[in-house]
Amino acid sequence: MSKDTEIIDTGASVGLVQRHTFTFGKTGDTLKLESGRELASVHLAYETCGTLNADKTNAILVCHALTGDSHVAGYYQEDDPKLGWWEIMVGPGKPLDTDKYFIICSNVIGGCMGSSGPVTRNPEKDKPYGTDFPVVTIGDMVSCQRRLVDSLGIEKLLAVVGGSVGGMQVLEWSVRYPDRVCAALPLATTTKHSAQAIAFNEVARQAIMADPKWNGGDYYESGRPEHGLAVARMVGHITYLSDESMRHKFDRKLQDRGEVSFDFEADFQVESYLRYQGNKFVNRFDANSFLYLTKAADYFNLENQYGDGSLVAAFSRAKCRYLVISFTSDWLYPTYQSKAMVKGMKKNGLDVSFCEIEAPWGHDAFLLPNERLDKLIGGFLDRVHAECALGADNEI
């Protein structure tokens, strides 16, 4: 019924992978956050696939979306039923080809999948930070990733790739560290949330904060705000699909019944699906972390941060090649937002490829099998690899 239950042939896998932890800050190298606050010690969970070449020019950083993690491809044990979240894109012979490239993916700061965030133990109080954890930004996420890249001895990333909130990190990388990136691939993303996108996030946050178990964020011993978090996920989930894809998947089909129930059970498949998604999410995600990550996405505003309100001014800092991709049915980050960023890039004479891919699946399209997407990304990376990593002039 959903992509979770469809059997998708993901092709050859990178196989066994291991999660690593990178820690910084202990030796006086504290992280100064955009809020002005500092963190003395930061952990980033990360994974890698493929092999870093001798001159370290084949590294691609993959940035995950809102509630993603570092497990981008492969599996942890031989019998692990769960493959990496971008298994269709990352592996031998795939667009992010692990026979050629060294892939890095780290969990963002503020997340709950191994990196420092509200779940992390606060050394000053000997309990999880909760909402004492500082509010982080997309810039802070990228600043942490840069230190990870430094620690791997990589001077310049061949590419930074990501969709949705991952795409925001890609854009941030290209402008914040212009000398550290050959190519940037922002997919299904935006340089700033619309009022409508902020509104959906705010409703989701309010659902969590309205749950009495949220308790101001201090719930790690008293029991988690599961109901609120499930509702928050349901709101988000609708925005990841589209009117058309929901009609195609569910239409008005009933769930395990021939007639409506005349009560408040889940009569329709779409209701049952959303309840399932909400409950499943609760098992893997932290409610506070959801608050932090949605806030970071809402705060993101590339033109304000780097261009005093002008996208042209913001991208005047950039030096990389871009592949910008949007999807026709993505109403969370509609194509007009991608077109605006492309215009800002082109006005600076940057090398930009842009494609709006015809796809009915809504915002989630960047995570689903799509031959067009594969070819665009694979072809673009081949070109970048030839021009940048294989000895050509690194500047455009």
Place this chain on the structure above:
Amino acid sequence: MSKDTEIIDTGASVGLVQRHTFTFGKTGDTLKLESGRELASVHLAYETCGTLNADKTNAILVCHALTGDSHVAGYYQEDDPKLGWWEIMVGPGKPLDTDKYFIICSNVIGGCMGSSGPVTRNPEKDKPYGTDFPVVTIGDMVSCQRRLVDSLGIEKLLAVVGGSVGGMQVLEWSVRYPDRVCAALPLATTTKHSAQAIAFNEVARQAIMADPKWNGGDYYESGRPEHGLAVARMVGHITYLSDESMRHKFDRKLQDRGEVSFDFEADFQVESYLRYQGNKFVNRFDANSFLYLTKAADYFNLENQYGDGSLVAAFSRAKCRYLVISFTSDWLYPTYQSKAMVKGMKKNGLDVSFCEIEAPWGHDAFLLPNERLDKLIGGFLDRVHAECALGADNEI
């Protein structure tokens, strides 16, 4: 900032109005509901404006939207700050011209504005019904309205008018009681909810039911699920606006601050607005009633109920003239849904006018001042009045 605070010149008012209550069922005339359950006694709150003519041919029934009420125009006391919800449309010289027409508006069954619903005292338990109240349908709402119309001695309504869930009632009237309606004006509506519309309603219901104070619907003595209901309203509210109207109204403007807060307060105006809308709603609406009315809207399926899945078959029962109106930016009930109903009507040779009005305000557009809308409705009613009420052949 919102339409609540904008000062709109609503023109001449019908002035003082009074709310009446119509009761039926006491004398054995029980209401048999579509669920199979029966209600022995039903109250409908209703209001009227204008004067019913001697031959009772100038009556127009206005059907309110999801959370509306019978107070369609005028005020209850001279110093009443709150005018009727369709003041811009109903009054002397307005499209629903009270100098010509007798306007009736009743609160739907299942509502909480004076009609029988979950708030009503259950005689068997001597406390409010809560979720013991039977689940009602759009057909049940219309069936109650028909008895009210009967009680007023009106054999045939000149017109039935309504937007959104009110428009569903209009469609239901035209097919359920084809001999009782000269003209039907379904505005910004649909013959059945899409999966996406059901999804939004389900999230709103889950927000209410996740609130521990909801207590299975039995909260009238223990305290209402205000947090859940506020979140539910916030979800709904987003679907009533549009990406464009939210950008126009709020964009990314901050609320009472020059910089973002780096905490979980409402940084953006759109957040503050949604919180305000949520809290305001809680003061006027009952959470259980919200569950009942959204469920009725989700169940509505004109083609299944009357046409075995075919809109053409469903409208083969109809005899009235139609004015169907949709709005370009209404993504809750997009124009393609209006076009489908128009096709079904036309295939039956019915007299149908259809217009998609260019408006950026989203689904709410039918409630906002719009010269085009005024002219279309006023002109259509003039024609209907001339053809039906003023002595011409009542059949088309």
